[in-house]
Amino acid sequence: MRRWTSWIAVGDSFTEGLSDEGLDGTYIGWADRLAMILAERNPDFRYANLALRGKMLREIVTEQVSLAVEARPDLVTVCAGGNDLIVPGRDVDVLAEEFEQAVVGLRKAGCEVVIFTGPDPRNQPVVRRIRAKVAIYNGHLHAIADRHDAMLVDLWAMAPLVDVRAWSDDRLHFSAEGHRRIALRTAEVLGVPVAEDWREPLPPVEPMPWLRLRQADLAWTRAHLLPWVRRQLRGESMGDGLVPKRPELSTFSSNGNGHAAHI
Template sequence: MSDEAPDGSYVGWADRLAATLAERNPGFRYANLALRGKMLREIIEEQVPIAVEVKPDLVTICGGGNDLIVPGCDVDALAEEYEQAVKALRAAGCEVVMFTGPDPRDQPVVRRVRPKVAIYNANLRGIADRHGAMLVDLWAMKPLVDVRAWSDDRLHFSPEGHRRIALRTAEVLDVPVTEEWREPWPPVEPTPWLRSRQADLAWTRTHLLPWVRRHLRGESMGDGLVPKRPELSPLALPARGKGGARV
């Protein structure tokens, strides 16, 4: 989400990372089963079995964020479900890359779930340690605290946020890259309080309330969508975009 290619399709950190890997591996094949809005249980039931059957060399799994937003979410139970998915993938012989949740401390309203994200992350670190999975610690990525790393909906990353996550994941995989995810953001003028308050109200009307209504109706932004790359296949590499992404 929120990282558009010139043709209007979405790119995202996973496609950016895949392009970097394809550059260095002529036989590289890539699938992307992710769908926006999915709860962790849906990911485990719909996507993990496909990965277990195919047995790719490497699987990245990032889930649980949508669950944590829901009031009353049992964080420890959520982590237990996540661990079963990692166990299944590791038993299938896959290398697994996990992702902690980012730190929402400077995100108005969303920062209310910060304690739950921190507990969830602690569980994820334990899972990675127990099962020999690699971990991309988004919480520790200070550049992601900046609001410019996020899109207008405050739930998905901006193109620059995706770029930095792809670079950090490549670093975890020990894949050489030519750019630095730690690069400081340019200085920005402080936002007056009133303008910030107005932005919060606009965000609530435009993004939060529709999300709540969808949740109450049992709906998701991903309903009716299909994965953009449902099978492992070679990745075409068109002209290079900023940060090693092929867009």
């Protein structure tokens, strides 16, 4: 098993950790959870998380991947393009070409690279309308990983992520349970032993009555969908004015966050 000494995570809200909220109100996410595992195996392990919510692929490449290429860590994880896929008219093939160039740059810099497919959104209202685009993009990502000897975490193939309990109330970001399982799956791809299995089925749950489902859909539309539409019309992003939570490679610390300390 390789001993990872440095890792830079780049991406959008998925890698920033929304909506896996810690005890201090900050977001944890799969990346911080995985960093804890790696730090436990190597006290000198260094980690940076440059991801910011709302970022488009081109922003991630110019603002984050460029820094990773310059820093040349052992490992770089890249998940990007999800926000682009939601925007009508975005060409999936062009998006994949931009993503591939980012991977090429990181591999030339000597970094090991892990990329992520999009999850299957079939149970997510509204978002499931772009399911075909996500599937096409995922096909490109599999090919990119194969061409450039990158590791791939196939979120689409993770059956537990189809369960609505793996998602937060906004139906766009993963819950703490979803992030926990993704951290375990990524550790598996990296060849890092873990004590828990991401495949373990969630406990059975009674299906929600039709009327309650419709009421939940209406509440979600008011609380999450309409504000998102307004931001798009104004050219705004959830990440405007924010900075990365771990902008530089440094020895990992959970900062007293109880959730981060337990995968």
